[in-house]
Amino acid sequence: MMGISAPFTLFPATAAMFSVGRKWVMGDTDVKLFTTFFKCYKDNYKQAMVGGIFYTLLFVIMYVDYTVYMKQLQSMQMIGFIMLGLLIVLFVSLFHFFSMVAHYRMKTVQLVKNSILLTLLRPFRMIMTTVVSGAILYFSLFKWPFLLIFFAGSVIAYYAFFNFYAIYQKMQDQHQRMQEQEEAEEEPEKDADKEVPFDEVEHTLVQEHEDKNRHSRP
Template identity: 60%
Template sequence: MEFRGLTGGIYRLTEWIMRLSGTNLLWVLCSAPFLFILYLRLAIDPQYVNEALTLNWALGILAPVTLFPATSALFTVVRKWVMGDPDVKIMRTFFRGYKENYKQSLVGGLFYTVLFVVMYVDITVYMVQFPNLQLFGILMLILMILLFVSLFNFFSMVAHYHMKIGGILKNAILLTLLRPFRVFSTLIGAIAILYIGWQMPVLYVICAVSVMAWFAFFNFYATFLKMQEQAKKREEAQNSDEESELIELGKEKKEK
């Protein structure tokens, strides 16, 4: 019995690793142009300023077109896992999510990319060229971190809701501000995964991004369920108050 249980556990673990690896590989393939330019940007010597600037522009152009749709598709798959459907067909679900959410991912990617570029330039200017205004640079850095954290909610909402892009962007940022504990626990988990991946880069290809997406959607879905429960309680309380008012009105009418 113990041997059979151990064998079953190993089989389930192997199955999950295969799922994570398969989804991660699809994400890498669909994000390949962005990832290739990112690799060149990280590898380039800092003295080649013009080349670095050109690569920065290429990253800004490729991110909304490739990275954002691929990540939305990744979240479409992990959403199924978190919601209790581990046997979902990975390739079909991934590319369906890629196709259905492409427009929203593209527009959202343009929005985030422009904001990141503006904030990056502001931080560089304030921190390097105007030392007396470094406080503004620090403030802008904090805003950039908040914007980055809201990306987890953005991708989760794109995968989970049928909502216009304006509503998704607004609610992704609001949820980041209103529910900071869950979101920043996701950030800490993401930093830990990135650090482990930095030590073993092969994990980025095998499973690191899929694990990060799963953890991010898990936290998002827990927040979603909690908010749904609170809304249900408020609705029940409101209905109870209305029933009490009707009872009181009934009493008053009877007395008259």
């Protein structure tokens, strides 16, 4: 039941929480907490819900595949371990997904795709985010349960978006340096279709952020 309702409740609420975390990370510390949360919940509801359905379906399909390979097709357990690895990547990419819902304006399919790709391209900060988030949940569940209710979610959202934003800023700097280098080495007859030699996902994210500055989220 929880898995069925998650795309319609948990995903939009988490996206709204990340939107509040985004405000804090970007220096807007005087933001009205509940007003901002419910406004972002409403504004991002459809996209977070669709993304939640997509993620839930992927989780179910991959988990079923993992179970089949590990229990019924034991001669092919290696594929089962691969599916387990993909499940972990998919789960960890949720941090990027919620950060992107809060920070970018792009189609839901692009959000999911870029979330997964960015997880693979920038694994170190994702590992840090996962470890710290796991530690926060552990202490909230087993040491200080009151933290789970009042602080755990917001602290995780803040830290996850902080790491995501650091990744974005690094990509933006890299993108700018490559543009400057290309302009310095530009030949008189430049191919009109030539692009900056930049990873597709990173180029897309930087461009989307530039577009967002013209149509800023609340």
